[in-house]
Amino acid sequence: MFNIRRRDLGRHLETLWSQGAGWLVLSLIALLLNILVAAPARADEINSGNANRYHPEAGQLLFVQDENQFTNAIHIQTSATVTVSGLVAEVWYQQTFVNESDQWQEAVYVFPLPENAAINYMEIQIGERKIVGEIKEKREAQRIYQAAKTAGKKAALLDQERPNLFTQKVANIAPGETLAVQLRYVEQIGYSAGQFSWRLPTTLTPRYMPGPFLAAGHEQNSTISINKLGWSLPTTQVSDADRISPFMRNLVVPKKGLPDNPISIDIHLAAGIPLAKIESPYHQIAVNKDSQGHSIALAAGAESMDRDFVLQWRSANNDTPAAALFRETLDNEDYLLLMLVPPTQTTAAEFKRNAALPRDLIFILDTSGSMAGTSMQQARAGLKRALQQLGPEDRFNIIEFDSSYSSLFAQLQPADSYTVAEAQRWVDRLQADGGTEMLPALDAALSQMQNDSSQLQQIIFITDGAVGNETELFARIQQKLNNSRLFTVGIGSAPNSYFMRKAAQFGRGTFTYIGNNHEVSKKMDELFAKLDSAIGSNFHLEWPTSAEMWPNKIPDLYAGEPLVAVAKLDAVNGVVKLTGGFATAVGGGDNSGVAGGEHWAREFNLDELQTLPQNPGIASLWARAKISALEDEKIAGRNPDEVRREVVALGLRHRLVTAYTSFVAQEKAVARPFDNRLVSSPVANLVARGQQLQTVSYPKTATPRWLYALVGVLCFIAAALYRFLSRCTLVVLTDRT
Amino acid sequence: MSLPRLAEKGGWVYLLLIIAGLSFSGQSLYILAKAQLAQQLIAQAWQRSLQYHFEGTEHDIAPSSPSFRPQRPWPWADTWPVAQLRYQQQSFYVLEGAQGESLAFGPGRVQGSASIGASGTTVLGGHRDTHFSFLASIKLGELLQLQDGGGNWHRYKVVATEVHDSRLGDWQIDSQRDQLHLITCYPFAALVPGGPLRYVVVAEKF
Numbered sequence: 001m002f003n004i005r006r007r008d009l010g011r012h013l014e015t016l017w018s019q020g021a022g023w024l025v026l027s028l029i030a031l032l033l034n035i036l037v038a039a040p041a042r043a044d045e046i047n048s049g050n051a052n053r054y055h056p057e058a059g060q061l062l063f064v065q066d067e068n069q070f071t072n073a074i075h076i077q078t079s080a081t082v083t084v085s086g087l088v089a090e091v092w093y094q095q096t097f098v099n100e101s102d103q104w105q106e107a108v109y110v111f112p113l114p115e116n117a118a119i120n121y122m123e124i125q126i127g128e129r130k131i132v133g134e135i136k137e138k139r140e141a142q143r144i145y146q147a148a149k150t151a152g153k154k155a156a157l158l159d160q161e162r163p164n165l166f167t168q169k170v171a172n173i174a175p176g177e178t179l180a181v182q183l184r185y186v187e188q189i190g191y192s193a194g195q196f197s198w199r200l201p202t203t204l205t206p207r208y209m210p211g212p213f214l215a216a217g218h219e220q221n222s223t224i225s226i227n228k229l230g231w232s233l234p235t236t237q238v239s240d241a242d243r244i245s246p247f248m249r250n251l252v253v254p255k256k257g258l259p260d261n262p263i264s265i266d267i268h269l270a271a272g273i274p275l276a277k278i279e280s281p282y283h284q285i286a287v288n289k290d291s292q293g294h295s296i297a298l299a300a301g302a303e304s305m306d307r308d309f310v311l312q313w314r315s316a317n318n319d320t321p322a323a324a325l326f327r328e329t330l331d332n333e334d335y336l337l338l339m340l341v342p343p344t345q346t347t348a349a350e351f352k353r354n355a356a357l358p359r360d361l362i363f364i365l366d367t368s369g370s371m372a373g374t375s376m377q378q379a380r381a382g383l384k385r386a387l388q389q390l391g392p393e394d395r396f397n398i399i400e401f402d403s404s405y406s407s408l409f410a411q412l413q414p415a416d417s418y419t420v421a422e423a424q425r426w427v428d429r430l431q432a433d434g435g436t437e438m439l440p441a442l443d444a445a446l447s448q449m450q451n452d453s454s455q456l457q458q459i460i461f462i463t464d465g466a467v468g469n470e471t472e473l474f475a476r477i478q479q480k481l482n483n484s485r486l487f488t489v490g491i492g493s494a495p496n497s498y499f500m501r502k503a504a505q506f507g508r509g510t511f512t513y514i515g516n517n518h519e520v521s522k523k524m525d526e527l528f529a530k531l532d533s534a535i536g537s538n539f540h541l542e543w544p545t546s547a548e549m550w551p552n553k554i555p556d557l558y559a560g561e562p563l564v565a566v567a568k569l570d571a572v573n574g575v576v577k578l579t580g581g582f583a584t585a586v587g588g589g590d591n592s593g594v595a596g597g598e599h600w601a602r603e604f605n606l607d608e609l610q611t612l613p614q615n616p617g618i619a620s621l622w623a624r625a626k627i628s629a630l631e632d633e634k635i636a637g638r639n640p641d642e643v644r645r646e647v648v649a650l651g652l653r654h655r656l657v658t659a660y661t662s663f664v665a666q667e668k669a670v671a672r673p674f675d676n677r678l679v680s681s682p683v684a685n686l687v688a689r690g691q692q693l694q695t696v697s698y699p700k701t702a703t704p705r706w707l708y709a710l711v712g713v714l715c716f717i718a719a720a721l722y723r724f725l726s727r728c729t730l731v732v733l734t735d736r737t
Numbered sequence: 738m739s740l741p742r743l744a745e746k747g748g749w750v751y752l753l754l755i756i757a758g759l760s761f762s763g764q765s766l767y768i769l770a771k772a773q774l775a776q777q778l779i780a781q782a783w784q785r786s787l788q789y790h791f792e793g794t795e796h797d798i799a800p801s802s803p804s805f806r807p808q809r810p811w812p813w814a815d816t817w818p819v820a821q822l823r824y825q826q827q828s829f830y831v832l833e834g835a836q837g838e839s840l841a842f843g844p845g846r847v848q849g850s851a852s853i854g855a856s857g858t859t860v861l862g863g864h865r866d867t868h869f870s871f872l873a874s875i876k877l878g879e880l881l882q883l884q885d886g887g888g889n890w891h892r893y894k895v896v897a898t899e900v901h902d903s904r905l906g907d908w909q910i911d912s913q914r915d916q917l918h919l920i921t922c923y924p925f926a927a928l929v930p931g932g933p934l935r936y937v938v939v940a941e942k943f
Contacts, residue, residue, distance in 0.1 A: 699862030
């Protein structure tokens with residue numbers, strides 16, 4: 001009986017299992033086993049790097065974690081179309097975002113622009129359509145952008161983080177879509193020692209953020225959000241550290257097609273004077289002469305954005321223009337850009353006398369981690385070149401700093417052959433690592449300078465300026481400078497030009513860039529020529545009508561430097577009178593005691609300007625210069641709210657991006673379907689050429705421990721269930737019989 | 738109960754399920770046991786390293802070489818302890834490298850990050866479900882201590898916790914700050930390994 005029943009049971013179960021449930025359980029187990037076997041395989045695949053990732057047999061396991069695809073969800077292409085007329089460059093700067101993912105994307109791109117650029121236009125270009133941006137107060141602009149983003153409308157927002165660092169956000173880029181943001185800015189062309197130059201930064205050197213971290217916003221209990229914008233955390237000294245530290249990535253050299261993070265640059269150069277020697281020190285360019293001037297483009301068509309672009313030119317025959325005036329009339333107001341090259345003291349006797357003035361010279365050398373690589377080589381070479389220029393009457397010292405600073409000598413030492421040789425050896429031993437704690441080093445240098453010294457007091461600051469606490473440093477320079485002069489030497493492929501220019505301005509010195517090893521001696525010699533020669537001082541401009549001029553006090557000028565000012569006038573007529581003198585910056589207060597003793601005066605008739613063509617952009621430059629002056633006043637201690645109000649008014653009136661005003665553009669129609677998610681992706685900057693990026697790949701940090709445990713338990717449950725079911729079947733069968 | 742008898746009692750499917758259940762639970766326990774027992778062996782290797790450092794210098798063949806002498810926890814190990822990490826009452830022995838198998842035995846120093854105690858950022862990786870499960874409850878301001886091969890203790894204070902998406906690129910560290918980063922997988926409760934998110938505890942030296 002039992003046997004029969006047993007056999008019946010077996011038969012029944014067989015049919016039952018063969019019909020479904022059994023296979024279901026078995027396939028479930030098989031599936032789980034598959035997952036478990038697949039998981040380590042997948043991890044291996046990713047660990048083994050890019051090379052193996054595209055093997056077809058491995059392909060099917062990769063759909064979840066193709067890192068490459070995610071990293072470069074948004075590709076960016078940049079183009080700059082530049083028109084240089086006289087001393088003003090108008091730049092159309094177009095960023096094309098290509099969404100290569102299959103999701104709706106928001107692109108977040110932190111990028112550099114020149115620190116004196118006046119950005120006065122923004123539009124979104126979607127195919128043939130254009131959406132023009134409006135200038136709004138920053139908070140208002142952010143609110144509009146956020147609302148448009150949430151509603152699924154295409155929108156763009158341009159915020160200023162630093163005068164040379166901006167964030168472009170573009171919301172709701174459809175999968176596979178290409179969308180461009182076009183900016184326009186105007187800026188003054190640089191001019192020094194007979195050479196004009198235009199600079200376009202393309203990437204940045206990651207900045208050091210001094211100070212302890214701010215805990216706010218990172219509380220344990222706050223909702224955990226994925227940090228996508230920046231890799232540095234806010235600190236007490238740099239509260240916006242996360243916003244100015246975008247992700248960086250190493251250059252990838254593609255086998256064909258466009259370079260990685262490509263930029264194309266087209267320049268039309270209408271200098272107004274015959275030109276000679278148009279050159280670009282860091283890029284290959286193609287120059288074509290046409291009837292209106294020169295057109296210049298990158299020889300390769302496009303280059304990677306891993307180093308700043310610089311274009312330099314000189315006037316033919318080396319006859320430097322003595323003066324240049326440009327004008328724009330806007331809303332019945334006249335704006336004037338004025339450049340004057342002061343007469344130079346060229347008599348050999350005069351020059352020698354100045355050069356022979358003994359001086360105290362302190363070098364501050366940045367040996368922080370960001371200087372590692374070719375930057376450190378350039379800095380070392382520059383410093384050694386400078387040491388050779390010292391005479392036995394000079395006294396000098398070297399201070400190097402990273403997380404802390406150290407001084408070669410305890411105090412200034414005469415530059416004899418022994419001390420110089422010791423300095424050379426010391427410099428050779430320096431390694432670049434650690435933080436960028438500039439403030440203590442700067443303090444040390446300033447305090448080593450003796451106030452009562454009758455020597456020239458000069459500080460040469462060799463750095464890449466990769467710090468986030470610029471304002472704090474500027475304030476310190478201004479407070480403690482006394483009779484010293486501070487000269488900045490910017491090192492590397494992408495130095496922080498805002499720091500270089502402003503530190504030199506507050507330090508009443510000049511700034512110099514060294515972009516590669518070939519330039520070191522030339523640039524250092526140029527700098528020493530400036531240090532040696534007399535400076536122009538006591539400039540005074542007398543306007544015929546009431547005029548608002550920026551900078552409102554003309555700073556002292558070194559040999560070869562022009563006087564540049566932007567003024568707003570009631571009327572363009574009458575005669576402008578400029579007077580000036582020379583000084584040697586000998587100690588003993590400001591330069592009221594004019595040592596050179598030479599005075600001169602010049603006059604310009606503005607009536608002639610009436611017939612000259614308008615030069616658009618001067619008004620923007622004027623507003624930008626005023627904003628810059630207002631920011632300086634804030635550093636000098638003026639009420640920040642007052643400055644803010646004035647800057648906002650100027651920004652709105654002149655449609656300029658400032659620290660407190662932003663451009664925002666939004667489409668009227670909703671683009672993204674309501675049920676589609678929006679993914680936010682940062683657009684990484686390329687690591688500047690010659691620098692080292694410190695990244696580590698993420699470890700695989702999970703075991704299948706709980707998964708195994710769960711599957712084990714599930715198996716036991718299935719087994720129990722199976723027994724239970726078979727008992728039931730048994731009971732049913734028993735009942736039937 | 739013998740296998741045939743078990744099979745007779747419930748059928749082969751039942752037997753299969755029991756075996757699968759045992760083996761999966763066993764593997765789960767094995768992972769845990771490996772993680773904890775290995776730490777014991779590594780602790781001994783670490784003590785030997787420190788001993789060599791303090792006593793073995795005069796017998797050192799090359800006295801100019803760094804005095805840290807790596808000791809393998811077991812003869813065929815491809816890694817060795819480089820630090821001891823202490824959090825509250827717990828101690829973990831950190832291995833060199835955070836790739837592949839070594840994380841099964843202990844947290845690993847991610848290669849490319851600063852070495853233990855040196856200036857710069859040291860990054861340690863650990864499994865979220867074994868050694869680094871304590872990160873789930875770590876609080877801001879809490880203390881982490883790290884002992885280097887010279888026996889010196891370095892103190893770090895937790896200043897931030899963040900979640901990052903590993904698909905957005907490699908973990909970028911600031912070589913200019915003296916920090917300790919502990920990285921583990923996120924979310925902590927996820928079952929299947931290999932997810933893209935990472936939990937990072939940022940601690941600063943003080």
